[in-house]
Amino acid sequence: MINKGYLLGDRYRIIDTLGEGGMANVYLAEDIILQRKVAVKILRLDLQKEPQTLARFQREALATSELSHPNIVMVLDVGTDHGLPYMVMEYVDGPDLKDYIRANSPLHLGDIIRIMDQILSAMSLAHKHNVIHRDLKPQNILMDKHGNIKIADFGIAVALNQNSVTQTNSAIGSVHYMSPEQTRGGLVTKQSDIYSLGIILYELITGHVPFNGDSAVSIALKHAQEPIPSIRKQDPNIPQSLENVVLRATAKDPRDRYDSAKEMKDDLDSSLEPGRANEPVFKPTHGNNDDETIILPNFKSDPNSNRLTEESRIQNDETGDKSKVNHSSFTQALRKHKWWWLFVGIAAVLIVGLMFFVLNSNNHKDVRIPDVTNMSEKKARNKLENVGLKVGKIRHRSSDSIDRGKVIETSPTAGVEIKRGRYIDLYISDGAGMVRVPDVTGDEYEIAVHKLEKLGFEIIRENQFSSNVPPDHVISQSVAADVEVKPDQTTITLTVSEGKNHRPKDHMTKLPDLTNYSLKEAQEFAHKHGLTLQVSSAYSNKVKKGMIISMSPAVGTRVPRGSTISVNVSEGAKKERDLTAIKNFTVSYEDNDEDDSDDKRGNHVQIYVSDDKHSIENIYRDLYIKKDMNFSIPFELKDGPGQLKVVRDGQTILNEKVKND
Incomplete structure (x- = not known):
């Protein structure tokens, strides 16, 4: 492990650990030269002297650096630090596709196609460069905050012109997404990646993988022997044409699959067209593979994870022959006592089924969504988790009634009964959303519109002649500069010059x-x-x-x-008694421990004034403070006493009469 604060290669300062793998660890770091966050993959210290691991690490750097595509994680730098190889990649601040599916399933079909299009576009480029990934799975597909896909982890990728393409006695990849030919250690081709892409598409549609089992071997057997479970039986609303894309991509025989990722993308893009609604079910032309299915011995998986680590791959490569002998002995024992094993198997299935039914019935009991309105995000999360629900997306929007950082509402709404374990989205207030109007007089009209529309204002144009202002420049604006207003409720009229009038x-x-x-x-x-x-x-x-x-x-x-x-x-003569009082006061800043966001704006302060020109019902000043602030407010009190009210983060801290002294 590398300690936080360590300066790698005299340039990349380690900030935090992002993940630990069998071959390498990944860290969040800061590029002190370009002042940006990056992800740094560093070969594990205990593996740096192993030639196979070092070769795989170097192959990932080479494969990824040759693939320049917006949907592939970009390699920015490769180097060594005191003999330790490292690779610097762009930092993708967002979830992996697995987490995204968990949080958002079921996905809209349009979103599914948008996501898959990006994945297929990236893999089309990789295949064009004769690079096959061999470990495509949602955990290796990242998503940034804007929903853009980034494929990562080419650690076991291989070029088709390398001798290692036939990895006999060595199955490499994640078993839930592995093609049948990979489980046999056979020829790995572009169609092997397409099979994995088909499984990913299946999971995007259904929210789960097609095959599960008690061990990696049992899952691999299902991929090799069992048909893909019908999507339309689970959801009849899924078009047959879309299911056909999955069926063709996951055909057992590679010859029945798409010839390329681009062909799969083109078929997917047209799958929702009305003309394909009554398409027949896809049927493979080459049938099932009749060859004996040999599951390779290095399916040694962590019980809590489906990931095959690089370490287990290396160990299993070295012990392949010994494991094959053990596997053969185990098969002979099964054949000798087949009836006894059959009885035990049936009993085990019944017991597991009963346990699953009991647990499933308890875990999916309906719960009522609690009301978390006006709570901080942290308190709302705790309250939802206490009743067995999970927090999904966090969205922000302005609110006149809910203070910044507090929950406006949930989706689904409070009071609705849903299954335990479901995800609840939170809408968090950004405050009243007041914006200071910029001064655009004298600007070109298009520039002025860009400034104002960027802040959320609607614009109306009025033309008039002017001998002083150049044509197409703003003469005046209907809302004065520096006034604070709400953009979604404000329309600004710009009076624009038509130049001099050259009429007779x-x-x-x-x-x-x-x-x-x-x-x-x-x-x-x-x-x-x-x-x-x-x-x-x-x-x-x-x-x-x-x-x-x-x-x-x-x-x-x-x-x-x-x-x-x-x-x-x-306005007539100014009378001294018109301006009769000035109120001086200080609003102290209080640190809000509940607001732990990076862009917190401080205390929300609202000042209300009542005098001859202002009503206590209207906000006189609306601002955020991050330190103690002094105020001096003038009062015009010709017709009697006034009133001053100050609210900080929703709490009234000052409310008093102001008299003419």
Whole structure:
């Protein structure tokens, strides 16, 4: 094992252990040069002097580095550290396909085809380079957060032009997905990978592998001798054309399988077409293989795992002859006492069946989904697991009523009765979802739209002539910059310049002195002449409230229809008693132990103000803090006392009257 913090090859700092295998260990590391996370596979210390293991490790590096495909884990670097070989690969932050199936089964047929298309596309490239994987299984297929597939672990891959293609007396791969010819140690071809792909497709559709057994040998025998269980008997809604893809890919005789991964992909992509709905069941043309089935001796599997480790493969290669003798003796004993063994077998089947029935009936008892609304993710997970349920997908969305980091709802919803052991999805609140509006005035329209739509706003465009703003640039925006609003509830209108109006002079309007006009009169004048009035306001001790203080362009200017006229309207004289109080206070930061996410935003603070201009029902300020913060809030209290209310993470921490002192 490599210790955390160790700097491998003077570049890759070990962060954590991702997995341990029979041949190598895999670590999460940081590339200190490019400052990104990577996965590092390092040959086990106790195996670095074994030529066979070293050759397999080098073959994986070579095979994977030659395969550049978006659905194959990329090899970034290969090297040695103090004589210890290592391989650096892209880090895929997500589950393997096995875990994904467990959490999401049954899958939508469209998702199944999308996943398989990526796998088949990758294997089509591998086969094009004459590389066969030999250990295709969901555990070796990773999925990132965006649902993109990455095939990994080419540790036992082999090139078709190598002598090792005929691995006699050596079965390599995982028995649940292994082709019949692999169990015999026969010729391993591209069709062997296609068989494994067919089993993976079967598992994607049904949620389980076709064959199980008490030992690796019994499972291998089923693959070699028994037909694939009917998918349509388990789910009649599955089209026959889709089941036929599985049946053809998993035919016992390789000659009945697809010639290539691309051919399988093309057939799969058309399997849901209506024209294939009544397709007949696929029947192989070469029948079953009549050769004697010889299961090779190195099916030594961990009872808790179906993975054949590289270590067991190496040991079994060395002891193959001895195991064959033992297997032969065991077969003779069975033939000699066949009736006694038959009786014991029947009794064992009955006992196992009874135990399975009892356990199954207990494990699948219906339970009611508890209500975990407004709980932290950790508490919700504990409550669900206490009643025998499991947490599936974690999704995030905004909520006005549920604080950030708390559960909004579950899927299925609370109160529904379902089988024990099923997966429940959680919807976690990201808070109210307030966004600060950017300033896009002066920007090109397309750039402004990109900025706003990226934040979730809907955009409306209005055109008008302008002699000051270049064509197709934003003159103004309906929601002022730096205002915090909810994008899903806000539409922003952008007024966009059409450039100067080049119409004849008889369409021009000479501006009068609007300082003699009230705002209403100025609006009537603008409407009559096809002009747009842009209004601002200011206090004035000289100009009566509601009258125009100033204007732009200046008096006497001739402007075309569609032009914008800016006016400043008086609010009257500013009275000192209008601004009568300033409230100073501090909101302290409290670390939320329940929020252990990497991107936690801190305490959610909401400030409510009641004075002459604000209602206590509306949020005055909405923000997140990660340290103690001081606030200074002005109150206009001409008509009586005001009120200040401060809420932190859903709890009211300040609620008091504000008076005119």
